[in-house]
Amino acid sequence: MGLIATTAITTAVTTVLLAGCSGGVDSLNQPASGSASNSGGGAITVGTANYTENVVLGYLYAGVLKAKGVTVTVKPNLGSREVIIPALQHGDIDLLPEYQGSLLAYLKPDAKQSSAADVQQALTAALPAGLKVLPYAAAEDADVYAVTKATADKYNLHSLADLAAHNGQLVFGGPAEDQTRYAGIVGLEQVYGARFKEFKALDADGPLTKGALGKGDIDVANLFSTDVDIQRKGWVVLTDPKHLIAAQHIVPLISSAKPNPAVESALAQLNDKLTTDALSQLDSKVDNDKADPDQVAADWLKQEGIVS
Template structure:
């Protein structure tokens, strides 16, 4: 019951966000955008919002006019918005983006994924060099579930999956790094699937409360370590490299913009990104303030 209610609340929120709540995609906004300004858009989860403010911060530090349009929704919304010029750049994740664009993509290494992206990108879009930071999809169980079913790897799930419920974003039903790939690569078929959120509080709460037994979370989520949950090893490389990389409209991919965003690449490690996530998700700090403080600490802004 708790899961059904939570899912209903999420659905209502998502519907609102896709209508009046998405300011940068509102018809009233068309034509009002300053041609010289850069609009950074983000998906609707906290880490991506943090990244959006990091992008904005390094661009502003170079004297550019920048605004952030956060929480715009899924790729089905924000990638077309990027093509149409409603937004100019967004933080992406290599492997997830590749599999969104090419359902048959099987590349796994960071270099191979990056190379495979260029020929399948929609016209007018460009992916810039990726950062050291990586946030991969992971499949997580509680220690109690791991002990009960002797789970250490995704291979181990096969024998027990008929008794287990997977929870994660709705896209898990149709994407390769989800039900399709788990069945194809590991022979896993779950008792049920619960559509929740993208590595957020609904999924974490359902796992902790026992409404689901396996959760699709993000590798940078400090809750996993704090709760003593077990990340199941992906021994057959179902999940590709998912380094953070800017996806940009080519009209704004100037040398100055590209160089400014590249300043993040060495400093933004997976460990640093995880710390930033913790400040927002655990300490309830504002994403823009967290990003601003980190950029100053790293010497990227004054």
């Protein structure tokens, strides 16, 4: 899921699911879950945003750190960046699974870097004092713009460049911040000349956006590349030939005081194993199979031989 939305995901279904499946919290003042090993490496508290993929990533981080002897607690479902980044800066949490492009856009809204290397370099320069990013994973959860096959056929849509031929005809739906962010409505007009009939503020790759796309209430939806529903429902992802959308590789954002050889080697090992397809399947096990995210993460780490 390419971004941690800059507004919290508030749908009741998502909140209930995550709280029920993960033993999660929705307040920094509530107990954390998942206490770990007592040996070596220093203690680390992992925080996550309040949606499936980020919670799974939090438990993956915890699992690899525990295997290196680091004492770990997990505080899942904390909310949006407006909550989590200050919590990280104030020491309430120490480590957060992040997404390159979305984090850069949060820190520097006018940033236009798009390649993984360029985004990582810009992130390093833009981070507030006391925070750092570690090397990013192979896995990426990027924003994508999708249409139904019927809409693609009707308007001959294959790429974002095709949208301008139908200015004023199509309805766009996605999270509220799409209306003002560069990789959303602003960039689609500036880079591709695309203008929409209407913008509908919905949710971040959630049931509101996907439901509206399926029912035809919107024509173009902002989804995430790891969403298994895209392939399952036969939706068409519009290509991005001008590279509007920034790379969204999974990247650890950590308090500068916390990295040490055990921490860095653990997260690097996860980076090497975690692919976009694997992340998509982990998301599906929670969202569609209703499995607990902590158990899904633990099972995958054992399956990949990362932990014993």
